[in-house]
Amino acid sequence: MRVTEETKLATRSRILETTLGLLKSQGFETTTTRDIASEAGIAAGTLFNYFPTKEAIVMQLVADALDSAEAAFEKRRQDGASLEEDLFLHISTGLRQLRPLRSFFGSVLETGFSPARSANPNDLSEELRTAHIGTVGSILVRHGRESPTGIELQMYWLLYHGLLSFWVADGSPKQEDTFAMLDQSMRMFVNWLDTNGKTQRHNTPF
Amino acid sequence: MSTTLAELLNALPAEAETEDFDDVGPQRPLPPSPLADVVTTRIVPTGQLRRMTVLGTLQAKIAAAYTFRWIRSWFQNAAAQEKDSAETHFRVAVKVLDSMGYLRGAVMKVGQMLANFPDIIPDELITTLEKLHFQAPPMHFSLLREMVIEELGDEPANLFAEFDETAFAAASLGQVHRARLKSGEEVAVKIQYPGIARTIRADFRNLTPALLPHRLTRDWESLKSQVEYARRSIEQETDYEREAGIMTRVRKLFQEEDGIVVPRVFEEFSTQRVLTMEYLPGVHLREYLATNPSQEDRNEFARKLLRSGCREMYAGRIANFDPHPGNYVFMPDGRLGLLDFGCVTEYTDSNHWAHLGRINRAMTTGDENDIRNVMIEWGGLTADPKDADQLRCYYEFGRLCWEPYYTPGPYDFSNEAKLRRGVDLFVEMAKKRYVRNHASNLMQFRWQCGTWTLLYRLGACIDATPIIEDEVGAAGWDRSAFA
Numbered sequence: 001m002r003v004t005e006e007t008k009l010a011t012r013s014r015i016l017e018t019t020l021g022l023l024k025s026q027g028f029e030t031t032t033t034r035d036i037a038s039e040a041g042i043a044a045g046t047l048f049n050y051f052p053t054k055e056a057i058v059m060q061l062v063a064d065a066l067d068s069a070e071a072a073f074e075k076r077r078q079d080g081a082s083l084e085e086d087l088f089l090h091i092s093t094g095l096r097q098l099r100p101l102r103s104f105f106g107s108v109l110e111t112g113f114s115p116a117r118s119a120n121p122n123d124l125s126e127e128l129r130t131a132h133i134g135t136v137g138s139i140l141v142r143h144g145r146e147s148p149t150g151i152e153l154q155m156y157w158l159l160y161h162g163l164l165s166f167w168v169a170d171g172s173p174k175q176e177d178t179f180a181m182l183d184q185s186m187r188m189f190v191n192w193l194d195t196n197g198k199t200q201r202h203n204t205p206f
Numbered sequence: 207m208s209t210t211l212a213e214l215l216n217a218l219p220a221e222a223e224t225e226d227f228d229d230v231g232p233q234r235p236l237p238p239s240p241l242a243d244v245v246t247t248r249i250v251p252t253g254q255l256r257r258m259t260v261l262g263t264l265q266a267k268i269a270a271a272y273t274f275r276w277i278r279s280w281f282q283n284a285a286a287q288e289k290d291s292a293e294t295h296f297r298v299a300v301k302v303l304d305s306m307g308y309l310r311g312a313v314m315k316v317g318q319m320l321a322n323f324p325d326i327i328p329d330e331l332i333t334t335l336e337k338l339h340f341q342a343p344p345m346h347f348s349l350l351r352e353m354v355i356e357e358l359g360d361e362p363a364n365l366f367a368e369f370d371e372t373a374f375a376a377a378s379l380g381q382v383h384r385a386r387l388k389s390g391e392e393v394a395v396k397i398q399y400p401g402i403a404r405t406i407r408a409d410f411r412n413l414t415p416a417l418l419p420h421r422l423t424r425d426w427e428s429l430k431s432q433v434e435y436a437r438r439s440i441e442q443e444t445d446y447e448r449e450a451g452i453m454t455r456v457r458k459l460f461q462e463e464d465g466i467v468v469p470r471v472f473e474e475f476s477t478q479r480v481l482t483m484e485y486l487p488g489v490h491l492r493e494y495l496a497t498n499p500s501q502e503d504r505n506e507f508a509r510k511l512l513r514s515g516c517r518e519m520y521a522g523r524i525a526n527f528d529p530h531p532g533n534y535v536f537m538p539d540g541r542l543g544l545l546d547f548g549c550v551t552e553y554t555d556s557n558h559w560a561h562l563g564r565i566n567r568a569m570t571t572g573d574e575n576d577i578r579n580v581m582i583e584w585g586g587l588t589a590d591p592k593d594a595d596q597l598r599c600y601y602e603f604g605r606l607c608w609e610p611y612y613t614p615g616p617y618d619f620s621n622e623a624k625l626r627r628g629v630d631l632f633v634e635m636a637k638k639r640y641v642r643n644h645a646s647n648l649m650q651f652r653w654q655c656g657t658w659t660l661l662y663r664l665g666a667c668i669d670a671t672p673i674i675e676d677e678v679g680a681a682g683w684d685r686s687a688f689a
Contacts, residue, residue: 085346088348089351092348092352096352172401174356176356176401177404179352179401183346183400
């Protein structure tokens with residue numbers, strides 16, 4: 001029987017939905033691909049036609065959430081906001097979308113977001129990084145800054161990765177400490193852009 | 207001099223510099239006072255200073271504030287050897303202040319509190335503390351939106367008909383925004399900076415080890431009790447649900463004819479971290495006085511101010527120990543608005559309450575001996591000569607504070623000499639550690655001094671006795687004359 005594109009999409013969507021439910025109820029470690037396939041009503045082999053690993057499914061969930069976050073950010077942002085406010089809002093909107101995935105987000109934090117990981121242009125995480133950085137660049141330009149240099153983006157990504165790590169482990173009520181940390185980090189970043197960033201711009205080969 | 211100390215000293219504003227703090231300075235310039243010189247130049251013994259600075263209370267902040275001021279003059283005048291000693295004190299003070307992460311709130315409190323003491327107001331010290339990077343940043347609107355979503359479940363734009371993105375006032379632990387409810391009411395929304403309540407708790411936990419070296423000193427019990435009291439008070443201040451409950455209770459204490467109003471709380475828009483209350487139109491003390499109101503208008507507000515404090519105390523059994531000018535709104539229709547019930551103590555201890563009753567009775571109907579006896583009880587003193595100086599201070603301070611309340615006829619609260627004597631005594635008692643006998647006593651001093659200073663700034667000349675008579679009756683105390 002020929003599997004239509006529509007059926008493929010429906011199955012893919014069912015796998016994602018099922019995985020989300022299972023990871024939330026029983027956690028990342030104890031959920032197997034077999035559990036996911038069984039719960040989604042497909043053969044284990046079929047699952048691998050869609051996603052090679054459990055981590056890949058999680059990464060797709062993360063990508064979908066962050067994709068919605070980019071759209072949500074554009075809707076939420078307001079004229080007259082300062083640079084640090086916009087940068088803050090961009091990340092906080094992402095965290096809000098990622099919140100349902102927080103308990104197992106750590107499983108893709110290093111492979112998907114580490115500044116030290118090797119870049120692979122075909123990688124989903126690289127797509128995510130490009131999209132996120134692209135928005136940051138346009139925020140900076142919108143605020144009358146020049147396009148960010150490589151070192152500026154690297155500095156930003158280090159902060160972003162640090163924040164995500166902090167958020168995953170944040171035990172404070174409603175992750176309020178992450179908000180404070182995000183606030184301080186964006187202030188620090190903008191201050192750095194205003195001072196050291198300028199110096200670096202002339203000295204860096206990036 | 208170490209680089210760090212040099213930097214810190216550089217951060218101190220010049221002697222002549224004055225900062226215009228919102229509503230915290232005196233209205234009328236006072237002539238130079240020898241008292242200010244005494245406060246700013248007296249050497250504080252190391253042991254005493256250390257004890258005061260390791261104590262994480264506002265008292266310690268004041269001690270440190272005095273130190274900042276004192277040290278500047280010291281550096282101008284002192285010999286090299288003495289400078290070394292001064293540096294040590296200064297470092298201790300800075301280190302302790304720096305160790306307290308929540309200082310945004312504490313610094314504001316110190317500023318407000320010191321502002322109630324005209325002439326020894328180290329406004330420039332408040333600036334200095336802020337310059338020493340203690341101030342947590344104000345929340346921008348993006349952060350505030352996230353806090354509102356977390357606490358109230360939706361964006362401010364969806365919850366309110368209008369929401370002003372710019373804060374119109376700083377609260378000690380957050381900030382206040384104006385808004386309009388969809389039902390039409392104008393409101394003020396107070397929002398807390400994320401995590402500040404837990405930071406404060408952590409600060410106090412960190413303070414305990416710092417206090418341990420003092421466990422063998424004679425002040426240990428007092429120190430412990432004061433720290434515990436400060437911890438509880440500041441923690442309570444972070445709990446907006448508690449504040450909302452107190453506001454609702456106090457609001458009911460006043461009737462329309464009192465001309466005193468406590469904002470209504472909108473519970474459906476309030477949580478532990480967000481407090482939405484009725485917006486009261488009007489101005490604070492400084493702006494009010496700038497309109498050159500008549501003596502009678504000022505007197506009328508003074509009566510309301512005194513009545514409001516007494517009503518809270520005697521009928522409500524609570525006291526707002528933070529009677530700084532920012533907590534009062536002078537409304538255009540002549541009503542007095544009361545704001546900020548975060549720094550409130552409830553008199554739940556019946557023994558303590560009964561004791562306050564005995565003090566009141568002695569002060570209003572007793573003779574010198576009766577007054578001395580209640581002061582001995584109040585201070586945990588004895589008739590022993592070693593306590594004589596402390597008793598003298600209490601006696602004089604008590605007489606001074608109560609004088610307007612048992613002297614029939616108009617009392618001139620603008621009498622500078624009396625206020626100066628009160629401030630002098632307060633400083634003397636703080637320096638001699640006489641305000642440490644009972645944790646709530648420092649708070650009581652604050653209430654007394656704060657209220658009086660507000661009346662002083664209003665230039666009030668009123669007969670306070672009928673107000674006191676009206677209000678104290680609600681306490682149900684025995685007020686008959688002593689046999």
